[in-house]
Amino acid sequence: MADRLIPTPSQTVGPFFHLGLDRPEWGDLTRGNPKGERIVIEGRVLDGDGAPVPDAVIELWQANAAGRYAHPDDKQTDKPLDPNFRGFGRVATDAEGRFRITTIRPGPVPGRGNSLQAPHINVLLLSRGLLIHLHTRIYFAGEPANASDPLLSLIEAPAVRGTLLARRAEGSSQSGSPALYHFDIVMQGENETVFLDL
Numbered sequence: 678m679a680d681r682l683i684p685t686p687s688q689t690v691g692p693f694f695h696l697g698l699d700r701p702e703w704g705d706l707t708r709g710n711p712k713g714e715r716i717v718i719e720g721r722v723l724d725g726d727g728a729p730v731p732d733a734v735i736e737l738w739q740a741n742a743a744g745r746y747a748h749p750d751d752k753q754t755d756k757p758l759d760p761n762f763r764g765f766g767r768v769a770t771d772a773e774g775r776f777r778i779t780t781i782r783p784g785p786v787p788g789r790g791n792s793l794q795a796p797h798i799n800v801l802l803l804s805r806g807l808l809i810h811l812h813t814r815i816y817f818a819g820e821p822a823n824a825s826d827p828l829l830s831l832i833e834a835p836a837v838r839g840t841l842l843a844r845r846a847e848g849s850s851q852s853g854s855p856a857l858y859h860f861d862i863v864m865q866g867e868n869e870t871v872f873l874d875l
Contacts (some may be wrong), residue, residue, distance in 0.1 A: 704768035706737070706780040711762030713781035715855035718815065721774040722804070724871040725866035729774025733861070737766040737778065739797070744784030753787070762776055779855065782817070790828050795822035795829065802862060812873040815860050818842040822826025831869060842869045 685868055702708065707715050722730040740746050745756040747764045766777045780798070788794040798815040823829050823842075832838040843860035862870050 678763050687748045693736060703766050704776075704778055706739075706762065706764070706766045706778070709761035709763075710742065710842070711781055713762075713784075715781060716782050716858060717855045718778045718780070718798075718858045718860050720776060720860040720862065721842075722770050722802070722862045722864070723774060724864050725869075726861075727866075729770070729772075730804055730864065731770055731772045731774055733770045733776075733802060733862075734775070735768050735770070735776055735778075736801040736803070737768075738782040738799040738801075739764050739780065741785045742784050744786045744796075746786070777859075782856075785822055792827045793822065793825070795820050795826035795828075796865075802864075804864070810858075811864075812875045813862065813870050814841055815843050816826065816841050816872070817858065818844045826872075836868075840868060 722733040722735070722783040724730055738746075741757075741762045741764060743756045743759070745751055745753050745758060747758060747762065754756075762781065766778060766780065768778055770776050783796045783798060785796055786794050795816055797817075800813045800815060802813065804813040814828065814859070816829065818839075829838055829841065832841075840863070843858035846857040846859055864870070
């Protein structure tokens with residue numbers, strides 16, 4: 678009688694995010710008091726079954742309120758740099774897959790072929806089980822420039838396009854407090870977030 682081979686579950690090393698990547702202070706990009714409208718983005722990272730992902734790290738890269746990146750490759754000399762805004766952040770999810778980011782609403786940036794991109798935040802997602810990190814973007818629901826954004830224009834289905842839109846929470850426009858937006862990242866399955874092949 679031949680032995681029957683049974684595959685064992687795969688296992689990835691780590692994650693070791695809390696040893697080197699979890700920097701809670703990096704979840705607030707407004708610590709230097711940059712110019713622009715302060716906003717808060719809250720959400721969850723969910724797996725294909727809708728369960729929270731408690732060990733994910735989200736990295737952010739965005740332009741300042743004028744639409745210029747704090748990077749030498751951004752040659753937009755007509756737009757000011759903000760010395761108080763570096764445009765990079767990092768936040769880990771908690772046990773329920775939740776994250777919270779405090780930042781400023783970015784300005785529009787140029788794209789390929791002199792097209793103008795709607796205000797957005799670039800997102801890189803790291804998590805257990807991912808051999809290669811994932812890329813996506815956060816756009817803002819109700820932004821007029823979304824209609825002509827080159828990336829959003831490629832996505833025909835409104836429901837799919839909607840996975841890239843942070844939605845403003847009702848009643849979040851209290852005087853003096855940052856506007857609150859909600860944005861979930863769904864890693865696969867129904868309502869899967871659009872991920873970019875960069």
